[in-house]
Amino acid sequence: NPASIPGLPSGISEQLADDGIEELYPPQAEAVDAGLTTGESIVASVPTASGKTLIAELAMLSAIERGGKALYIVPLRALASEKKSEFEKWEKHGFSVGVSTGSYESSGEWLATRDIIVATSEKVDSLLRNNAPWIADLSCVVADEVHLVDDRHRGPTLEVTLAKLRTVNPGLQTVALSATVGNASEVADWLDATLVQSDWRPIELRTGVHYGSAINFDDGSQTALPTGSHDRQTEAIVDDTLSDGGSTLVFVNSRRNAESAAKRQAGVTKRHLTDSERSSLSELADAIRDVSDAETSDTLARVVEKGAAFHHAGLAAEHRSIVEDAFRDRLLKVIAATPTLAAGVNTPSRRVIIRDWRRYDGEYGGMKPLAVLEIHQMCGRAGRPGLDPYGEAVLLAKSADEMDELFERYIWAEPEAVQSKLAAEPALRTHVLATIASGFATTKEGLLEFLDGTLYATQTDAGGEFGRLEQVTDSVLAYLDVNEFIERDGDSLSATPIGHTVSRLYLDPMSAAEIIDGLRSFEEGATTAVRRSKPTPPDGELETAFSTASDLRETDQQETGNADDQETIDRPTPLGLYHLVSRTPDMYQLYLKSGDKSTYTELCYERESEFLGQVPSEFEDVRFEEWLSALKTARLLEDWALEVDEDRITDRYGVGPGDIRGKVETAQWLLGAAEELAGTLELGSNIAVREAKKRIEYGVRDELLDLAGVRGIGRKRARRLYEAGVESRTDLRDAEKGVILGALRGRRKTAETILENVGRENPSMADVREIEPSVRSAV
Ligand code: ADP
Known part of the structure; x- marks a missing residue:
């Protein structure tokens, strides 16, 4: 139990007990036994929702207790703030938390004052390039969703970042959290870590395929439900889940499908709402409309009023968090989502429906089946511990053959192995230049030695492909040389001034x-x-x-x-x-x-x-x-x-x-x-x-640049002010207040804030009479 964990700062086990954590989950206990809180490196490859965050927290808190800082690397910027607020509960025990987002160029010196730092891998990479001084103080790094090193676009940065951190800081404890993957032991080899691997889940998960007149589960059981089109199938499942008081997450393959599925399912959810839910939902819809006046806002608000929502990367961040929170609070009954939600956002639901198992892929040139790993992560969102007796994940089939295929391809299948994508040229180009520019390597030998610390090297060595890394590195060095980003002098490599600028700016x-x-x-x-x-x-x-x-x-x-x-x-x-x-x-x-x-x-x-x-x-x-x-x-x-x-x-x-x-x-x-x-x-x-x-x-156009730069104004208000003859900050300080108020459509509070922001002597709008904008604006 939490009281017997070695190495934790005082007060932490009590806090855990207060939070309802009476006993560690088995994978957590295994990690602690392997030395998680005494500085050992760990790779934890466990299913979604089985308590990876606590593994990270235990490692970070005990590492800080031993002296030093902890760094938590997230795969998405949206997750950085979510994790930060999760970790803030430790502030009352004296652990400060900082999140580093924003521009790539700063060295983030203020972060030196924080104990726990949350950042994306791109941000950490750029901090390394800018020689952030506190990097040397790290005693623990956590990599969340480390299986994403497999990602063509973003994987190489995570891979190189971890390799660099470990080179600068040889004693660094590395904790890598991963979904269940086919080759977790290879990842552990790479990071010199002990592997904790488990299929344990806090709540039972049943997986099945809906076809014919029932959902057919992996354990042989069936739940009778009428069939039809994918829309009908989804409606039937959502309806059935609701009559049992449960919620449903529907995964689809495009934004448009997410929106149309939400509209359709809203027709089902609205029949199950209580009066008080209806009124809370209508308040929620207002909050959504307040975020922006774009059409998406209104579309979302209209389905939310009925108890359904959609969720995809095209939504504003405020919209996303409103939707996620209301779903966790069980006010929203259905979310139709593209797979972004599967990656990390903590929104469990009673049932998960995977409506589309293929997605359009431009590089592939058509509809491509999703990876087993992705499907398993979506399924893992089913079942809310403490609320549901079990979770159910359902794929949809249109024929008996498709049902068999889905069982083979996904339900019985092992997830794929994680494969380094570092040898892809854009990735190497960027990282080789950065490695030279920041002085990590000053010769080709040094460069290869550093690259030897990557997963790519671990995997090519294991596959007997020695020499491949050297080949691509040579061609990249030639490219950087021709474009005058680096200089070669005999064996030695150095970045030119422009090469330094490129690396610092984080450009490919x-x-x-x-x-x-x-x-x-x-x-x-x-x-x-x-x-x-x-x-x-x-x-x-x-x-x-x-x-x-x-x-x-x-x-x-x-x-x-x-x-x-x-x-x-x-x-x-x-x-x-x-x-x-x-x-x-x-x-x-x-x-x-x-x-x-x-x-x-x-x-x-x-x-x-x-x-x-x-x-x-x-x-x-x-x-x-x-x-x-x-x-x-x-x-x-x-x-x-x-x-x-x-x-x-x-x-x-x-x-x-x-x-x-x-x-x-x-x-x-x-x-x-x-x-x-x-x-x-x-x-x-x-x-x-x-x-x-x-x-x-x-x-904005040129003439509004001065106005639009004032906090609280924005493009639309700037235009209205300009049309009313208030054309600059100086005008804001001198113009008749009634004119300003008129241009701001009578919003007194807004007007006062804006006048304060430009330093107008007496910004008060009390007793000011609004002067209607002249015909000029109507033209
Ligand atoms: P993962 O990151 O593995 O997807 P989380 O770390 O988000 O999963 O954990 C899922 C939920 O389980 C969280 O709400 C968390 O508070 C809870 N939890 C984690 N560990 C325990 C535990 N030992 N006992 C009870 N609840 C726990």
């Missing part, structure tokens, strides 16, 4: 090379390349994305002059810059939907003089299409900077408000990087870059 070297080329080609006047003749689009095609003539006019050409009658422009335009950063590998570009190709081809010719660098020929299919995807992305950013309504943007590009924010943040970061690169290389475009970045930051 290929993004940096693209940006530098683009800015240089502008400088050299390469954009004056002969304009190609404009092909005539087939009738009507232009209408697909831009429905009115005014849509087409809504461009920055109004500000920079008409592109048609000029061959050169004296400074890069915002669209040119947005396109430049959108075509780097650091930006996830928007997909081209049907019809988009001709629309953006047309736009491409129309705005050709604005692009930085050579437009690829239409005959280079792949490159040209990538160029157009980047153009679609750039055009979204331009719309945002032209004050187009959020709703209009979500419609036009088929994205959610969360996506707009995501693209805007990435663009802001990349433009900031471009500004620095331009500065370091003494290219003249840095002022144009800074302005384009500012406009993206606030989502």
Whole structure:
């Protein structure tokens, strides 16, 4: 029991007992026996919801007690704040908690004062690059969801980060938490850790497939339920669960499916609500509408009123946490979610339905079956300890054959082995440069020695593939050399000033090379390349994305002059810059939907003089299409900077408000990087870059930059104030208060806060009479 755990600071076992933890779960006890609280490294490979967080907490608290700090690495930024608030319960015992999110460039010195630090692997990587001094004080690092080293995009960073932390700090206790995977012992070998592996769950889990007239469970039992389409099947299961007082999580494969499933299931949940639930839900719906006035807000609020919700990465963070909390409080009865929710957010439910077991994958080129590991993680969300007698996870089949396949493929199957993705070139490119720039390695031998501490090395050695790592490393070194990010002098390797900048800015070297080329080609006047003749689009095609003539006019050409009658422009335009950063590998570009190709081809010719660098020929299919995807992305950013309504943007590009924010943040970061690169290389475009970045930051045209920077104003209010003649911060301090109040639609409190923020002498709005904005705003 908690009182007999060695190495814990005083007061902790009592706190655990107070929290209702009377006995350790078996995997927790096994980890403690293996030395978790006395400094031993542990890999815990156990099912979802079996108490991994407490394993981490015990390790961190005892490590801090021995002297030093603990670092908790999360896979998603959204989880960082969740974990931080979970760990804050230890503050009353004197353990301070800090979360490091935000910009990649700072060294986070303030974190030196914290005992427990929560951060994403990207953030830790960048802290390492910036030589954060407290890294040397770490005595324990916890890697949450360590099986994600298998992830093509983000895995290598986690892998390299752990290897680096362990190199800097040879005695570091490493605790890695993992879902059940096929090769946990290999992961433990890599981290020199003891493996704790278990199938134990705090609550029984039954898994089955619904087909025919019943759910057929793995233990041979059946629950009779009518069949039909996937929608009907889902409705029947949700209804059945509700009559038993339980909740259901439905996993689907796309955002659109999540929203339509939620709408459908709301028809079921609304029949089961009590009066008091109905009124709480309507308050919840108001809170959701308050978050933003985008259409998604309203769609979500409307299903929430009926007791259902959807959850996907396109939702605003506030929306996500409102939904998660209300589901945990059992106010919401159903969530239809894309798999993001399966990865880490703690939302258990009585039943889990996996409606779609295939998902569209662009790189795969079609519908791809989900991994066994992912399906098992979704199933693991079934069953709320203390509330449900057991959890049930159900897959849906349309035929007997499909049912057999699902049993084979998922229910009886072992999860996949975790495989390092470090040898993929973009990953090595980035990490090799960082390793050289931060002085971790100064020769190729040193570099290979460091890389030897990675899972990749463990796995290739085991597979007898020695030499492969050296080959890819050679080609990466050659790339970095050609692009002048590193210098080779005999055996020794060092980063050039620009290489240092690239590493510090956390850019993929290929993004940096693209940006530098683009800015240089502008400088050299390469954009004056002969304009190609404009092909005539087939009738009507232009209408697909831009429905009115005014849509087409809504461009920055109004500000920079008409592109048609000029061959050169004296400074890069915002669209040119947005396109430049959108075509780097650091930006996830928007997909081209049907019809988009001709629309953006047309736009491409129309705005050709604005692009930085050579437009690829239409005959280079792949490159040209990538160029157009980047153009679609750039055009979204331009719309945002032209004050187009959020709703209009979500419609036009088929994205959610969360996506707009995501693209805007990435663009802001990349433009900031471009500004620095331009500065370091003494290219003249840095002022144009800074302005384009500012406009993206606030989502406004030039004339509003001053106003929109004031806290509490934002793009819409800035526009209204401007139209009412209040055009600057100075105007805010001097203008008649009634005019300001009118522009702010009579919101006194808001007006006062804003006036305070600009330092107006007497910000009080008491007794001020609102002056209606003049006709000017109506035009
Ligand atoms: P995981 O991270 O493995 O998915 P969590 O750490 O979130 O799971 O634990 C799931 C739930 O179990 C939490 O609500 C936690 O408070 C509870 N829990 C963990 N350990 C114990 C224990 N020993 N006794 C009782 N409840 C526990």
